[in-house]
Amino acid sequence: MPALTGQLVVFGFASFVAIAFALLMVVQKTPVRSVLSLVVTFFGLSVLAILLAAPFIAALQIFVYAGAILVLFLFVIMLLNLKEEAADKDDRPVQRTLGLLVALGLGGLLAGATLRAPVPPRGSPVGGPIPMPDEIPALGRLLFSNYLLAFEVLSLLLLVAAVGALLLSKRRFE
Amino acid sequence: MTGVLPGVAPMAVPAGAFLVVATLLFAIGLAGALLKRNALSIFLSIELMMNAVNLLFLTYARMRGDLAGQMIVFFVIAVAAAEAAVGLAIFVALFRAHRTVDVDKIALLKW
Amino acid sequence: MNQLWLIPVLPLAGFLLNGLVALVSSSARAESESGADQPGAPLPYAQRLFHGIVGVGSVGLAAVLSFAALVPYVLGSMAAPEGLAPVVQTVYTWMAAGDYTVDVAFRLDALSALMLSFVTFVGTLIHVYSVGYMQKEEGYGRYFSYLNLFMFAMLTLVLANSLPLLFVGWEGVGLCSYLLIGYYYDKDFCAAAGKKAFIANRVGDFGMVLGIFGVFALFGTADFSFVELAKRHVLAGNAPLGVYAVCLLLFLGACGKSAQVPLFVWLPDAMAGPTPVSALIHAATMVTAGVYLVARCSALFVLAPDALTLVAWIGAGTAIFAATIGLAQNDIKKVLAYSTVSQLGYMFLACGVGAFGAGMFHVFTHAFFKACLFLGSGSVIMSMHHEQDMRKMGGLAARIPQTFRTMLVATLAIAGVFPLAGFFSKDMILGSAAASGHWALYAVGLFTAGLTAFYMFRLVSMTFFGTARGDAHAHEHAHESPATMTIPLWILAAFSVVAGLLGVPAALGGSDRIGRFLEASVAHPEIHEMSHGLEIGLMLLSLGVAVTGLVWAWRWYGRATGPVEAVSPQAHAFFEKTGSLGRLVANKWNVDEGIEALFLSPFRKIGTFLWRGFDALFIDGIANASAFLVELLGDLLRFFTTGHVRNYALAFTLGFAALVAYVWLR
Numbered sequence: 001m002p003a004l005t006g007q008l009v010v011f012g013f014a015s016f017v018a019i020a021f022a023l024l025m026v027v028q029k030t031p032v033r034s035v036l037s038l039v040v041t042f043f044g045l046s047v048l049a050i051l052l053a054a055p056f057i058a059a060l061q062i063f064v065y066a067g068a069i070l071v072l073f074l075f076v077i078m079l080l081n082l083k084e085e086a087a088d089k090d091d092r093p094v095q096r097t098l099g100l101l102v103a104l105g106l107g108g109l110l111a112g113a114t115l116r117a118p119v120p121p122r123g124s125p126v127g128g129p130i131p132m133p134d135e136i137p138a139l140g141r142l143l144f145s146n147y148l149l150a151f152e153v154l155s156l157l158l159l160v161a162a163v164g165a166l167l168l169s170k171r172r173f174e
Numbered sequence: 175m176t177g178v179l180p181g182v183a184p185m186a187v188p189a190g191a192f193l194v195v196a197t198l199l200f201a202i203g204l205a206g207a208l209l210k211r212n213a214l215s216i217f218l219s220i221e222l223m224m225n226a227v228n229l230l231f232l233t234y235a236r237m238r239g240d241l242a243g244q245m246i247v248f249f250v251i252a253v254a255a256a257e258a259a260v261g262l263a264i265f266v267a268l269f270r271a272h273r274t275v276d277v278d279k280i281a282l283l284k285w
Numbered sequence: 286m287n288q289l290w291l292i293p294v295l296p297l298a299g300f301l302l303n304g305l306v307a308l309v310s311s312s313a314r315a316e317s318e319s320g321a322d323q324p325g326a327p328l329p330y331a332q333r334l335f336h337g338i339v340g341v342g343s344v345g346l347a348a349v350l351s352f353a354a355l356v357p358y359v360l361g362s363m364a365a366p367e368g369l370a371p372v373v374q375t376v377y378t379w380m381a382a383g384d385y386t387v388d389v390a391f392r393l394d395a396l397s398a399l400m401l402s403f404v405t406f407v408g409t410l411i412h413v414y415s416v417g418y419m420q421k422e423e424g425y426g427r428y429f430s431y432l433n434l435f436m437f438a439m440l441t442l443v444l445a446n447s448l449p450l451l452f453v454g455w456e457g458v459g460l461c462s463y464l465l466i467g468y469y470y471d472k473d474f475c476a477a478a479g480k481k482a483f484i485a486n487r488v489g490d491f492g493m494v495l496g497i498f499g500v501f502a503l504f505g506t507a508d509f510s511f512v513e514l515a516k517r518h519v520l521a522g523n524a525p526l527g528v529y530a531v532c533l534l535l536f537l538g539a540c541g542k543s544a545q546v547p548l549f550v551w552l553p554d555a556m557a558g559p560t561p562v563s564a565l566i567h568a569a570t571m572v573t574a575g576v577y578l579v580a581r582c583s584a585l586f587v588l589a590p591d592a593l594t595l596v597a598w599i600g601a602g603t604a605i606f607a608a609t610i611g612l613a614q615n616d617i618k619k620v621l622a623y624s625t626v627s628q629l630g631y632m633f634l635a636c637g638v639g640a641f642g643a644g645m646f647h648v649f650t651h652a653f654f655k656a657c658l659f660l661g662s663g664s665v666i667m668s669m670h671h672e673q674d675m676r677k678m679g680g681l682a683a684r685i686p687q688t689f690r691t692m693l694v695a696t697l698a699i700a701g702v703f704p705l706a707g708f709f710s711k712d713m714i715l716g717s718a719a720a721s722g723h724w725a726l727y728a729v730g731l732f733t734a735g736l737t738a739f740y741m742f743r744l745v746s747m748t749f750f751g752t753a754r755g756d757a758h759a760h761e762h763a764h765e766s767p768a769t770m771t772i773p774l775w776i777l778a779a780f781s782v783v784a785g786l787l788g789v790p791a792a793l794g795g796s797d798r799i800g801r802f803l804e805a806s807v808a809h810p811e812i813h814e815m816s817h818g819l820e821i822g823l824m825l826l827s828l829g830v831a832v833t834g835l836v837w838a839w840r841w842y843g844r845a846t847g848p849v850e851a852v853s854p855q856a857h858a859f860f861e862k863t864g865s866l867g868r869l870v871a872n873k874w875n876v877d878e879g880i881e882a883l884f885l886s887p888f889r890k891i892g893t894f895l896w897r898g899f900d901a902l903f904i905d906g907i908a909n910a911s912a913f914l915v916e917l918l919g920d921l922l923r924f925f926t927t928g929h930v931r932n933y934a935l936a937f938t939l940g941f942a943a944l945v946a947y948v949w950l951r
Contacts (some may be wrong), residue, residue: 007186008187010216015195022199022222028207031214038218039210041199046210048195051187052232057247061225064251069221069258075264077214080269087655092278098740099208102935107201113949114193117180119237138241139248154252171270174279208935281928 011051019043030076042066056136121148182239192233194266198228213265213275217258289354289374289391289444292401293346296436303336303433307426319597323910327421334370335361341412344471347575355398369393370803371509373446374485385506388794392445392446392509399645399799400443403652404570407806408436410773411565412613414660417769418561419666421717428468428559435461439570443577448497451578455493455542457570459486465566466558477758478554485551489541493578500585502708503527505904515584516808528585532592534598535582543575543629550876552626555620560663562619562740568625569661576632576648579880583641583808586949597637601729604630608736613860613871616673617662620744624699625655627733631714636731640717641807642800647714649799658741659693664770665748668763675747676849677755684763687771689749696745696783700738701831703824709785712824713800714791720815734827737836746842747852749915754849793928900904 009012018041025037049058097156178185203226206219228247235243269275288406308333308512327333362369371394373798379387392823395399412432433832438457445451451479459482467479497507506509539545555567566572579586586593611623628651635644666673682689698705701712711734753760757866765771841853851857860867869875884892925936 005186006267011191012186015191019195019198019202022202023272025218025222026202026209031212034215034218035397041208041222045199048192048229050237052192053242054232054235054247057228057232057251060248060251061228064223064255065221065256071216072258072262073218076178076265079266080216080275082212087202092931093930095935096209099931099935100205101940101944103201103205103208106204106938106945107197109942109945109949110200110227111194111197111216113945114197115190119234135241137242139244142241142245143248147249150249152282154249158252158256161259162934165259168260169266204938208931208938211931256341283926283928 003094005052010047014044014047014051016044017041018048031082035073035077039070041065042070053135056139178237179239182237185236189233189237191227196226196229196233198226199223199229211276213268215278216277217261217265221254224250224252263276289372289393290376290389292350292354292391292405293440293444295343295347295350296433296440299339299433299656300430301427302339304341304430306335307333307430309362309631310426312858315730316881319663326423327778328423328425330428333420333425335420335508336426336429337416340433341409341416343433344405346408346410347436347440348409351405354393355401356745358393358398360427362395363798363802363807368802369713371806375485378452378548378613383455387447387449387507389450390446391602393444393465394582394802394806395576396645397443398577399649399803400573401440403649404436404439404443407569407652407656407777408439408565411561411569411656411660414564414663414770414773415561416561416768418663419559422559424468428465431461431464431468432562432565435465435571436564439574442574448500448880449507451581452493452497455538456490456652457575458566459490459542460565462486462571463557465562466555467877470561474619475557477821478551478557482551482721484554485548486541489538489548492534492536492541493538496531496538496665499527499531499534500582508653508724509581512582512584513590516521527750529589529592532582532586532589533595534587535578536596538591539578540599541575542578543572544603544626544631545599545633546606549603549607549626551871553619553622556616557624560659560666563622564659564663568655572625572629573632573648573652575646576629576636579633579636580807581639581646582639583636583892586636587639587808588917592635595637595641597634597723597726600630600633600635600637601726601733602630602691605729605736606630607698607739608733608868610873611740612736613867614740615676616672617665617675617744620675621658621662622742624658624737624741627737628655628699631711631730631733635714635717638718638723638726640714640721640807642803642809643710643713643717645803645807646788649787650781651752653777654695654705654707654781655694655782657691657781658699660689660774660777664688664766664774667766667770670759670762672730672759675744677752678748679755679845679852680749680753680760681763684760685765686775687765691771691774692749693745694778695781696741696794697835699741700741700835701734701827702835702875703828704785706781706785708828709788710792711808713788713790713797714828715827716820716823723951735834738831739838742835743837743842744846746838750843751852752831753844754852787889790820792817792824808888822861834853852934884950 021037021040021044022130025034025041028034028037038092042061046058049055200223203219203223203243206222207216208263210216210219217249228250231243231247231250235241236248265275268280274280288530295819310328328336343663358369358372371392373390373392375388375390379389381387412429414557415428415432415630422428436457438461440454442454442458443449445454463479463483467476468484469475470479479880500511501507504514506514552572553568556563560568584595587802607623607626609628611620611627614620614623622927628647632644632647632651635641635647659844664685665678665681665688668681668688669678671677696703698707701708715727715730786795788799790797843855847854848855860871863870872878
């Protein structure tokens with residue numbers, strides 16, 4: 001076991017925050033509070049990303065996920081004027097208990113599986129060793145060389161999604 | 175398994191800890207997706223599950239000293255953005271039609 | 286040399302034009318049904334004119350082109366000592382598979398030139414005749430389009446340079462035969478006769494197809510160059526067993542098309558079609574395609590002498606068998622039909638003894654006198670208001686003199702009276718049989734010649750001589766046919782007289798031109814020489830037999846004054862005396878009944894069992910039971926379709942967990 005270093009402390013704090021607010025998100029009845037809890041979880045996750053030598057992803061997590069996607073959620077919640085989940089009780093107790101059990105069971109299963117699974121060896125040196133701390137230029141080079149096609153397809157996907165969202169939220173379908 | 179591949183800078187925090195945190199978050203998201211009734215909340219839970227998987231990717235990328243894992247996370251985030259836009263638009267349309275986003279009240283596809 | 290492909294294509298164009306106009310006009314008539322036209326009324330004159338001009342014109346033009354092509358060829362090949370090489374014109378490649386290609390190629394050689402000459406000539410005459418014969422018919426346009434289509438198919442068959450293309454024509458003429466037999470499709474027996482012809486031909490055609498495959502397997506090619514290969518095998522003295530099989534299969538096809546013994550039953554029924562059709566398809570051209578096929582493949586048949594012997598015996602058997610049936614028929618067209626079957630038997634008899642040239646010569650002469658007889662019978666039938674029963678005729682000689690004279694000439698020709706066409710061709714066959722040492726076959730042929738003379742003169746006597754029996758009113762109103770019908774009759778009668786002069790044998794001072802001409806195309810296994818004295822003796826013998834038949838028929842029927850039930854008292858008494866044998870002959874040897882009992886009835890029973898027992902109970906049972914099970918399962922499963930997405934998500938997750946557990950614990 002490594003000593004109680006600064007990194008370890010930061011890891012413990014960040015993961016605690018992420019897990020705690022994730023739980024809070026699930027428990028919350030009000031959608032707005034759920035979203036805000038998730039924002040905090042994402043902050044925790046971005047700290048973990050920095051610990052994993054991925055500062056670019058960490059920034060993306062904040063900017064795109066917390067800053068754009070979740071804000072979109074907030075907009076929709078306000079647009080639909082959603083209040084608390086209806087007071088009437090969940091009339092599906094079987095689904096409720098079974099769902100909880102399955103979630104816990106699968107979580108345990110996956111934890112066990114990931115902990116035991118060997119680290120997959122590097123097949124072909126796609127990325128090369130991570131040049132800490134400045135891996136961002138390497139990432140950019142990869143994006144515009146090896147992953148260029150995926151990158152372009154992605155841009156098309158975003159365009160289609162934008163058009164689709166517009167069409168779906170139109171008031172009337174003709 | 176807990177460790178980096180030969181030739182990769184050692185990690186201060188054991189990799190297994192990250193994996194445990196990731197699966198825990200995944201399980202919490204899954205429980206939310208199965209238990210919540212509000213469609214938006216279910217959607218949020220799914221976002222959480224995706225982020226748990228992202229964390230797993232980052233961990234493996236660090237362990238293997240390979241940028242490919244980070245690359246995938248980048249794409250996942252971008253696809254998630256597209257998915258969120260379309261999904262939320264569907265919810266808006268759904269709400270217009272049924273005045274609710276409670277999935278238990280919208281059970282149309284049955285006999 | 287002009288373009289051979291134009292010859293079959295012209296009638297095809299006629300078919301399309303006539304068919305299109307007939308189709309459009311018949312649907313237009315159907316729409317204006319309520320108007321003045323009642324159904325069954327003849328077509329307007331202008332439309333009849335159109336169909337007539339297109340129908341006759343396309344075939345006539347094809348005939349002109351044919352003669353333009355074949356006259357120089359025939360003259361050239363008569364002049365050259367070895368004959369001219371065949372003219373082969375390739376139009377395009379029909380199909381290609383690897384190294385093997387089938388071309389649409391047309392071939393003009395001695396054999397196809399002979400066929401081409403009378404097919405187009407007789408065909409044109411019969412088209413002209415049809416203009417008069419069919420004028421009162423509503424289906425005038427349909428009739429001419431089918432007839433043109435037939436000419437297209439027949440010319441393709443004749444001119445084809447390969448067995449596959451020949452088979453296209455072969456099936457095409459079969460189709461047209463079916464369509465034209467069933468021309469009066471609203472009458473049940475016509476439709477049934479058409480089906481019978483088609484099915485009987487199917488039996489033969491399966492042999493034909495296998496035979497074509499066999500030829501390909503033997504020689505690696507199915508175009509007629511295999512004949513040359515077969516000829517070289519003759520020199521090498523190499524006759525593999527496969528040759529026998531191929532010969533028998535091809536002969537099975539020929540049997541179906543040319544109505545030989547096992548498969549002849551369809552031809553008499555085919556008389557249900559209009560009479561010009563009987564003349565063109567079921568007497569002069571199509572039914573001789575089998576003989577043509579055997580002559581075409583003669584080099585192959587020569588390699589299998591046993592197969593040839595079988596061909597000869599089947600031919601001889603058919604000849605005498607059909608002739609005996611012809612003795613006792615009362616329907617004028619049925620007599621001619623059995624006569625055709627019998628004459629086709631002669632042709633196969635000739636092929637079987639190796640005298641392919643003689644067989645083809647008989648095909649040639651037979652086309653003229655049999656077409657003349659059929660067209661004459663059509664004229665008789667029309668003048669008697671569609672009466673076909675000879676017992677109700679009699680004494681028509683004065684009423685329809687032109688028909689009478691032409692039919693008399695053709696009858697003498699088919700009976701083999703010197704010096705008409707039938708004498709030379711039939712005598713060449715009998716002479717070849719005798720020369721090759723097949724004396725049994727010769728005897729059968731000779732006896733059949735007597736029967737032929739008898740039943741043909743019986744036909745003439747019952748129709749034209751004696752007292753008028755049957756409907757007196759119809760008899761009084763019997764009138765001669767129009768010129769479009771009598772002119773073809775006269776032309777055909779003229780050719781029935783002179784066509785035989787092409788093959789005057791050396792014994793009579795001739796030089797057997799047609800035999801020498803055909804030598805280039807057909808095989809001639811070994812030349813048997815008879816002394817001229819013996820040959821002339823045999824000729825006198827067959828002439829005597831023919832005259833005996835004629836005289837006998839004259840004695841019994843010539844001045845018959847009997848009632849409808851027993852036209853000739855002597856013949857009636859004779860049949861009474863022969864008892865069961867006579868009844869058997871009168872009932873066509875019970876062949877149809879035998880086929881019914883032997884094949885059709887068991888097949889029908891098997892079919893009924895397969896339908897009721899196997900299909901309805903077993904197959905349908907399986908289908909219905911499986912449908913029922915699926916429905917049951919669906920009824921159960923639909924309770925899982927709750928419509929709640931959370932249920933679905935749970936099920937999905939459970940499945941995923943199971944998968945992870947499996948992968949992990951594996």
